Amino acid sequence: MKMKLLGLLVLVLGSTISANGAVSEVSWREISKINREGPYVGIVVPNAFELNPLLRSPSFVPHNKFPYFDFAGKHFRIGVLEKKRVIVVMTGLSMLNAGISTQLLLTLLDIEGVVHYGIAGNANPKLQIGDVTIPQYWAHTGLWNWQRFGDGPKDALALEASGDYSRRFGYLKFADYNNNTKHSKSATNLLNNVWFQAEEIFPVNGTAEVRQHAFWVSVDKTYFEIARELKNVKLSNCVNTTCLPRRPIVVRVEKGVSANVFVDNKAYREFLHSKFDVTAIDMESAAVALICLQQKKPFIAIRSLSDLAGDSSTLSNEVDVFASLASQNALDVVVRFISLLNQ
Numbered sequence: 001m002k003m004k005l006l007g008l009l010v011l012v013l014g015s016t017i018s019a020n021g022a023v024s025e026v027s028w029r030e031i032s033k034i035n036r037e038g039p040y041v042g043i044v045v046p047n048a049f050e051l052n053p054l055l056r057s058p059s060f061v062p063h064n065k066f067p068y069f070d071f072a073g074k075h076f077r078i079g080v081l082e083k084k085r086v087i088v089v090m091t092g093l094s095m096l097n098a099g100i101s102t103q104l105l106l107t108l109l110d111i112e113g114v115v116h117y118g119i120a121g122n123a124n125p126k127l128q129i130g131d132v133t134i135p136q137y138w139a140h141t142g143l144w145n146w147q148r149f150g151d152g153p154k155d156a157l158a159l160e161a162s163g164d165y166s167r168r169f170g171y172l173k174f175a176d177y178n179n180n181t182k183h184s185k186s187a188t189n190l191l192n193n194v195w196f197q198a199e200e201i202f203p204v205n206g207t208a209e210v211r212q213h214a215f216w217v218s219v220d221k222t223y224f225e226i227a228r229e230l231k232n233v234k235l236s237n238c239v240n241t242t243c244l245p246r247r248p249i250v251v252r253v254e255k256g257v258s259a260n261v262f263v264d265n266k267a268y269r270e271f272l273h274s275k276f277d278v279t280a281i282d283m284e285s286a287a288v289a290l291i292c293l294q295q296k297k298p299f300i301a302i303r304s305l306s307d308l309a310g311d312s313s314t315l316s317n318e319v320d321v322f323a324s325l326a327s328q329n330a331l332d333v334v335v336r337f338i339s340l341l342n343q
Contacts, residue, residue, distance in 0.1 A: 023071075023108075030069055031108055034078055034087075038110030041338065043081070043088040043117070044102055046284045049323060050118040051090045053331040060086075071108065074101055082339040087111065091284060094260050095140065098284035102291040113220065113298035116288045117334045119326040120256065120280040121263050121309035123273040129322045130237060130248030132304045132333045133280045134227045135256035137216040140286040141272065142259025144194040147171070157195060169196040169215055170275060177267050201294050216255070217289040220298035226340050227252055227300065233336050235329045239321055248304075250333055253279040256303060258286035266310035281309055302337065304330035 023031075045051045054060055055077075062068075062079040069076045077088040087109055091101035105111055120133070127133070145157045145165040157165045174191040198215035206212065235248040257278050263269055272278045285301040292299035304326035 027071060030066065034066060034069060035110040037085065039112035040078075040085045040087045040110060041081075041341065042102075042105045042109070042111040042114040043086050043334070044098070044105065044114055044284075044288050045088065045090050045116075046098065046118045046282075047093065048090065050327045050330065051088070053328045054081075054088065054334075057331065057335065059335050060088075072104060074104055076105070076109065082335055083342055084338050086338070094283055095142070095258060095287040096260075098287035099291055102288045103295075106291065106295045106297055111297060113223065113300075114288060114292050115223075115300055115302065115334060115337065116285055117302040117330045118282065118284065118304075119306040119323055119330060120282040120285075120303035121269070121307055122279065122305040123269045123281050123309060124253070124279040125308060127251070127279065127305060128244060128246065128248065129305055129307060130235060130244055130325055130329055132230075132233075132235065132248065132250045132302060132329050133256065134224070134230070134250070134252045134300065134302055134333075135219070135254065135280055135285075136224055136252065137218055137255045138286045138289040138301060139216050139255070139257050139276070140199055140259060140290065141196055141257040141276070142261060143197040143199060145197055147193040147195060149190055149192045151192070153193075165195070165197055166213075167195055169198065171195040172271060172275075199290055201290060203294050204296060214290060214293060217286065217293050219289070219300045223298055223300040223337075224252065227302075227337065229340055230333055230336055233333050235332060236325050239325045242321060244322075248329055256280035256282065256285055256301065258282050258284060263309045264307075269309040269311075280305065300337075302330055302333050304333075 060079055060081050066078055068078060074089055079086060089101050089105055091098040147157060157167060159165050171193045173193050175187060175189040178187050178189055198213040200211045201214050202211060230250045233250050237244040237247045255276055255278050257272060257276060260283060263281050272281065280303040282303060285303065289299055306323050306326040
């Protein structure tokens with residue numbers, strides 16, 4: 001009789017746990033404890049060298065009972081930053097990792113808004129290494145329709161008629177970047193043209209499986225207005241004995257772009273700047289922006305410039321030298337921004 005009762009108990013417990021799908025009963029209990037003290041500001045960071053300044057900062061105090069929560073390969077750090085409850089997650093490199101991490105953060109945990117920070121390549125020669133940029137709009141510039149060789153701007157793209165693709169946002173013509181095109185007639189290039197495309201999104205309050213499109217995604221208006229008050233943050237300008245020509249500044253800019261591409265190419269950097277009026281170039285921010293747009297959560301990205309992407313001069317392209325300075329400057333601005341949320 002006892003064995004039968006034990007078997008029934010195991011069956012009941014097993015069905016209870018499996019009813020929660022991929023999230024175990026133990027994880028749900030942890031999530032519930034964390035969320036009872038919410039809401040939190042989510043802080044999304046790409047890589048360890050950008051995260052470490054936050055972990056070393058006296059402004060960040062881990063929770064004394066549950067300082068972290070691990071789920072699906074992600075390590076969510078729970079604590080307080082400038083008297084504001086925060087949950088910090090490191091995404092890893094790329095749009096995919098940034099998107100997954102942000103979606104998990106917003107799905108599992110009680111998040112009131114997202115602050116994303118890190119370093120970025122610079123496409124605006126008027127700014128310098130160490131400057132911290134806060135773009136108002138972000139776009140994913142890695143979603144392309146690659147046009148058939150021989151077709152041009154007046155020719156419809158494959159699947160354009162069905163609404164899958166568009167010529168709205170313009171194209172990159174590879175022949176414009178052949179050698180000697182500035183001094184002689186442009187030669188054709190087998191790579192032809194790539195057309196930039198908007199992302200398909202499915203907002204949480206929309207109709208399931210009915211898509212919308214998004215190219216330029218705006219940060220939260222209130223967050224962007226608060227960022228106006230960050231211009232006086234004092235930033236570092238030296239790494240050991242190597243110093244920048246001037247002390248870095250905090251500046252709100254119009255646009256930043258992201259793609260799964262590390263841009264160390266002068267021609268493409270100049271194209272992005274001239275075509276889209278871009279300042280910051282990175283590999284994650286647009287993914288975070290798109291997830292927050294779909295989930296209807298306030299969002300802002302703060303990116304410190306680590307190099308003039310693709311430049312040949314020593315000072316403007318020493319990302320290995322100035323990455324630590326740029327990371328610290330980005331964090332200093334984030335700390336100040338979080339403090340302003342409490343006012």
